[in-house]
Amino acid sequence: MSNTILKVKNLTKNFYTASGVLSAVSNISFEIKTGETLGVVGESGCGKSTLGRAILRLHEPTSGEIYFDGTNITKLPPAEMKQLRNKMQIIFQDPYESLNPRMSVSQAIAAPLLIQKRYKSSQKHEINQKVLEMMDLVGLARRLVNSYPHELDGGRRQRIGIARALVLNPKFIVCDEPVSALDVSIQAQILNLMQDLQEQFGLTYMFITHDLSVVKHLSNKILVMYLGQMVELGTPSQIFENPLHPYTQALLSAIPVPDPNIPMKRVALTGEITSPINIGEGCRFAKRCLYAKEECSNVSPEIKKIEPGHLVMCHLFS
Amino acid sequence: MSKAIENKANGQNKARSAWSEIIRRFKKSKPALFGLMFILFLVLVSLVTIVLDISNPEIYNNYVIKQNLRNKLDPPSWQHPFGCDEFGRDILFRVIWGTRYSLFIGLISIMIALFLGGTFGAIAGYYGKHVDNIIMRIMDVFLAIPSMVMAVAVVAALGTSTSNLLLAIAIPQAPRLARIVRASVMTVKDKEYIEATRALGASNATIIVKYVLPNAMAPIIVQASLSVGTAILNIAGLSFLGIGVQPPTPEWGSILSSARTYMRDAWHISVIPGLVIMITVLSLNLAGDGLRDAMDPKLKN
Numbered sequence: 001m002s003n004t005i006l007k008v009k010n011l012t013k014n015f016y017t018a019s020g021v022l023s024a025v026s027n028i029s030f031e032i033k034t035g036e037t038l039g040v041v042g043e044s045g046c047g048k049s050t051l052g053r054a055i056l057r058l059h060e061p062t063s064g065e066i067y068f069d070g071t072n073i074t075k076l077p078p079a080e081m082k083q084l085r086n087k088m089q090i091i092f093q094d095p096y097e098s099l100n101p102r103m104s105v106s107q108a109i110a111a112p113l114l115i116q117k118r119y120k121s122s123q124k125h126e127i128n129q130k131v132l133e134m135m136d137l138v139g140l141a142r143r144l145v146n147s148y149p150h151e152l153d154g155g156r157r158q159r160i161g162i163a164r165a166l167v168l169n170p171k172f173i174v175c176d177e178p179v180s181a182l183d184v185s186i187q188a189q190i191l192n193l194m195q196d197l198q199e200q201f202g203l204t205y206m207f208i209t210h211d212l213s214v215v216k217h218l219s220n221k222i223l224v225m226y227l228g229q230m231v232e233l234g235t236p237s238q239i240f241e242n243p244l245h246p247y248t249q250a251l252l253s254a255i256p257v258p259d260p261n262i263p264m265k266r267v268a269l270t271g272e273i274t275s276p277i278n279i280g281e282g283c284r285f286a287k288r289c290l291y292a293k294e295e296c297s298n299v300s301p302e303i304k305k306i307e308p309g310h311l312v313m314c315h316l317f318s
Numbered sequence: 319m320s321k322a323i324e325n326k327a328n329g330q331n332k333a334r335s336a337w338s339e340i341i342r343r344f345k346k347s348k349p350a351l352f353g354l355m356f357i358l359f360l361v362l363v364s365l366v367t368i369v370l371d372i373s374n375p376e377i378y379n380n381y382v383i384k385q386n387l388r389n390k391l392d393p394p395s396w397q398h399p400f401g402c403d404e405f406g407r408d409i410l411f412r413v414i415w416g417t418r419y420s421l422f423i424g425l426i427s428i429m430i431a432l433f434l435g436g437t438f439g440a441i442a443g444y445y446g447k448h449v450d451n452i453i454m455r456i457m458d459v460f461l462a463i464p465s466m467v468m469a470v471a472v473v474a475a476l477g478t479s480t481s482n483l484l485l486a487i488a489i490p491q492a493p494r495l496a497r498i499v500r501a502s503v504m505t506v507k508d509k510e511y512i513e514a515t516r517a518l519g520a521s522n523a524t525i526i527v528k529y530v531l532p533n534a535m536a537p538i539i540v541q542a543s544l545s546v547g548t549a550i551l552n553i554a555g556l557s558f559l560g561i562g563v564q565p566p567t568p569e570w571g572s573i574l575s576s577a578r579t580y581m582r583d584a585w586h587i588s589v590i591p592g593l594v595i596m597i598t599v600l601s602l603n604l605a606g607d608g609l610r611d612a613m614d615p616k617l618k619n
Contacts, residue, residue, distance in 0.1 A: 116519055
């Protein structure tokens, strides 16, 4: 229990839109142990990012509880939340959007230190030292210290984003698709950097992505999401060698095999993703599921433990 | 010195302060520089006339407001380069002495309007929902009243004085600026870098002032510099109704509006103050444009 850094219990986030209640995250529970990585996968719009932001309370959760280091942070008042933000940070998907265009590299990296009052703005020398230290750490050349984001390429920008998240020395980082906006060659660099940093500082990651192959190599556990719900949770070997949920199977079959002699067995999904607004009872995947039965569209499935650490939410296993 | 060497050793770009950077970029734009120079020239002119009024009031009495009906409606000549008005007063003198009223009332009233409108607009745009609805519906009520009627109402309620005149000009402009600020803030507040700042623990006030407004500045600067022209013309309108700058005080707008009657016989009375207002507004626009570009690091070189 002591080395569980984050525990999420029945977390739900609804958005109230003009056309009805949008269920972005529905009743999700999981734990992350210190120093481990939880991969969160699922298609666009399934609520992965909302889950990450709700944990950081960038979106206020509708219901459920979040425990960080054993403390319930779901209803923490703003002053204590500000303190807590020293320990939990986020890296964003799009390094073109996530950096203030009016701030140079040094200003962007120094901003967290000033907001959290680690230094006074008069301590220019100390701040500058810290900024250069961070730039070395994330592999940014020191000569770029006064450049602006628009002068740099995507990989370098993402390094700034990582430096900004790391400068406060957090324990837990939500990585919201940190590499999906980058070139493949740069993706590898950034992923390696993030792994190195995790080892060096004992960081805990929650790694959100739609790319299964990325998450396979990085995570200790994988959480598969579909329309706001957790459909399967397990270790990479459980998920990749023994995928239980029909949606996970379909996702895995979409990974290209780098061998032309192996015929690809694709489980092609038909039908459109159900609208997340005003969802009723029943399995949310039922309309696209190959094995859908009568009860699937009427009764919501329960989460079942199939083997230690391997959870699935599907009527096929009840 | 040692720091410069250290920077050089690390191969860093030279660190420049934000303001010196803005000034350097501003200087590169010739039109903006012209605009700024002209405004500074007008400021200088008004300061000189203020000093002259204190040291030698006779100039004001004998040349600016003294009627001389023998010169009535004289066209431009060597003696009176801008011609004379319907009371035979030299228009050049009146335009020079009128600078301070038009320029300062215009500038200061827009600053007041920008402060009022900017505050409400930024709050409405940032918080959205009910706050936005309440603030913007009140602004809509203000917008529904024609600006001249509102200005007259303000002066009628508070009495004729320069400070009330400033308010009378500023209050009708405030909702217009509030709309621009709100729209501009709304486009910026959902950007990921604002969310990143929130994740760092910054307060809403810090986010609005330090992160949202600088990025929302461009349309605000342009609108504000355009509004100064409207403000100068509004002063003229109020003066025409007898509740603005009181005659015989020379103010550009009032010279212009009194010239209306003599447009057929003496074009110069309306054209010359009109041109001066136009060039002033143009200069403010050019300077505003230049400032907007200079503050945008993306247009660095």
